Amino acid sequence: MASNNFSLSIPTFKGDHYNSWAIKMKSYLKVMNLWELIESDVELTLLPQNPTAAQIKKRDEEAAKEAKTLSCIHSAVSDGIFTSIMTCESPKEAWSTLKEEFEGNAKTKLMQVLNLKREFEMQRMKGNETIKEYVSKLMSIVNQIRLFGEIFANERVVDKILVSVPEKYESKISSLEDSKDLSKITLVELVNALSAVDQRRLMREEENGGKIEGLLLAKSHYKKMG
Incomplete structure (x- = not known):
């Protein structure tokens, strides 16, 4: 998790210099302990028919972490860029969409x-x-x-x-x-x-x-x- 001794400002992508932004954003997400959701595309744990309290808690924590990661990416792009990823349902999908559009083939x-x-x-x-x-x-x-x-x-x-x-x-x-x-x-x-x-x-x-x-x-x- 991020240290309480310093605060990080989230890098903003406005459509230029994608590669520079991607490196900064990757570092930011690593510090926030969120990069694994993009790197490995971690899927939410499936709950059994009669889940225990611990299983429900774990699932809720995973969902909150995924939502936080996606929110970080949303906050890191300008309004014009946001329209490209507004329908993405996972941080991995949003990251891949930006990479494909702005890094190019x-x-x-x-x-x-x-x-x-x-x-x-x-x-x-x-x-x-x-x-x-x-x-x-x-x-x-x-x-x-x-x-x-x-x-x-x-x-x-x-x-x-x-x-x-x-x-x-x-x-x-x-x-x-x-x-x-x-x-x-x-x-x-x-x-x-x-x-x-x-x-x-x-x-x-x-x-x-x-x-x-x-x-x-x-x-x-x-x-x-x-």
Whole structure:
């Protein structure tokens, strides 16, 4: 059961990024000790003709747990999505309906992965971006690809960065080539190394900004004296 020390907010699905929502929702249901009803599609115990009080209690508990699980799924989707599962009688049926409609079949998933890979290859770093912002954008696409079960190694991200960053990073990359085997450099190492270029640029901009501000103040002072 969920701990009393923290509260969980139920993830809401509005029709986009189904795979991300499904992972969050699965974790939520596991914490609430409800996932087994979806994973194994547990059926309610059939009562005999003359059930005992214990059998009736067990059946009532199972029914309450199933109703709670279905209610959780209902609460986790927007009103527009709810219409797709409103007639489902079990949490397993509701989950399967959402999966079939929004995850798609193998052909649909393949097309989505191909589109994401194409989007990844088309990315270029913008002039006003830092290396960390650019890598964050790349990893957002990569993680979407991984959600479809595709293996996408960080080495591919490293290669992408090395061939797509602007000229201002070339001297740093050249120095890395002299000191390291770039085929073995990790994504974290590369980002940290290239971030130094952004930090130096920021420091220069702050220094130049301070000098300009000082000159303007001095000029204003002389005008007042004149």
